[in-house]
Amino acid sequence: MAIELKSQVCRDQPSEAFIEYLQKKYPTETEIDEVLTRKLRNRRKRQECYTPVTLEQLVEATKKLLQEKIGNNFELTKPRWLSGGASMIQMAFHLSWQGPEGNVPTETDMVLRMSPMEPVVETSFKRESAIIAVVQKNQLLPVPSCYWVDETGEYLPYPAIVYGFVTGVAKPSTAPKVQVTGIGLNFGPHLRDKLAPKVIKQMANLHRFNAENLVIEGFDPISAGSNASVLREINWWRRVWEEDRGEEEPLIRVAAQWLVRNAPEVDHVSIVHNDLRSGNFLFEEKNAEITAWLDWELVSLGDRHQDLGWLLAYQFGHYAEDGSTFLASGLLPTEQFLALYEKETGMPVDREKLKYYDVLNTWKAAIIVLGTGYRVAKGGKTHQDVVVSWLSGIGYLVLNNLKNALNEVLV
């Protein structure tokens, strides 16, 4: 059966033929293929819109998950909605249980994060929980404890993950008195001086860890000295664009071709968070201690420059009080940041790779907001379609950043 790729029907009601076409054209990591294929099969099955889940329904479903994982000896209390974030539905609760070993009475505050019917980024909780375990075991940087995963929505209405609740704030409770220009999180001069070295040190710890021989669930093997993993990642997002877009954008095609042609080898295999920036770590205001790094759903194994480029991106920074010094992620001037990062990691920063990953990161961001953002809102698949649709309005600015990044590298 011929697949009409120019029609939206193939995306709204994806056939097995379409799925097979995508798998063949854009081979990705095994788990990524599984996640994206499940997404399309669910989309075909569920033509209805997402309808809100009540707190009571979520509590009952969470109890079913817990019963499966830890038996009946627990009590779930104080359930409440948590706001924030464009993709996940979040419920906080208190759990009285027997602890991870099953024999010590334990009181734990927890957070359930559940996908809506189709989130704005389709990811693997299996990968997320596996990496959290590695990061914790090796004490690379502070992360919330991950307890349980419902990978396919067997107990809960949709896939979900349960974390320990972590205290801290993502941004200062009081805005700095001096108004600075630009966008991005402003910590203020006092806090940023304390936070910056800690952020860099922890980021360095993460990236310095050699993930080359890591054998963990959900990740295909990756070798230093090869660009195979980069090509697989490009395929991941090319496939997402093909699956979700509402309107083609020739610039995205041109960028994809350039990315494939110029995919660099990975010199050192790192754990790559893929959304490392201010706003994704919690800290205690009184002493600027970072309590946890969050949002690991896009984690991969690859090149540290991908994380570095993202954190340094213009949209996450702002100008300092002098009006002219740009602060990367609201922390430090870019060059100072890079110098400190090189010192902490003991590894050089390759400026050409930074440019490459600037293109890759911006290209991915455009695909997410203009592709999946469009598709899930159009299908009525989330608990906040109006938010997702509104966020797609950043698409042309992101594409403009992509154009500028490409202009820097195209000969």
Place this chain on the structure above:
Amino acid sequence: MIPDVELQLQVVIKSLTDNVLPAVDTNNELAVQQAQLSIATLQNVRSQLPLLQKTLLKDISLHLGLLDELAALAPGAPWSRPALALAEEINGILSDPKSGICEMQDKARLLRETISEILDSKELSDSDSAAKLVMSVAEQSLLIGRAYTKSMGFEPDATRVPDLSELVAS
């Protein structure tokens, strides 16, 4: 026709702002945020509606030009004749006063799909010349997109983006 679209949008915005939003439980952050964004979305639609047709026409015109130039890079390519036939068909729709906005939107999207397919063709895949043509058109088309979404508040400095009315005037 009465009520017209402009009136309908106006009254919905006013009703939501004056009566519905103030009644939403302020402890329900999700509801408050979505009510505010719903109003903002309607305001955005209302402000852009008068320019929607001109915006589509401009977008189509830019991409028809790109299609022509890409075809010129590979004369005789197997996709060349169907692509140029599509261009002719779309030109016909543009000059047909009976063409509606939805039809134009569909054709604008079909045009973009066709261009992207051509960019992946044997003749033009990885072509520097093709890439440069795309980048050149992107310069203009993205500015139109940014002007279209300017009021949504994502631009670091909105004064640097021209008004949509200026960009789609010709």
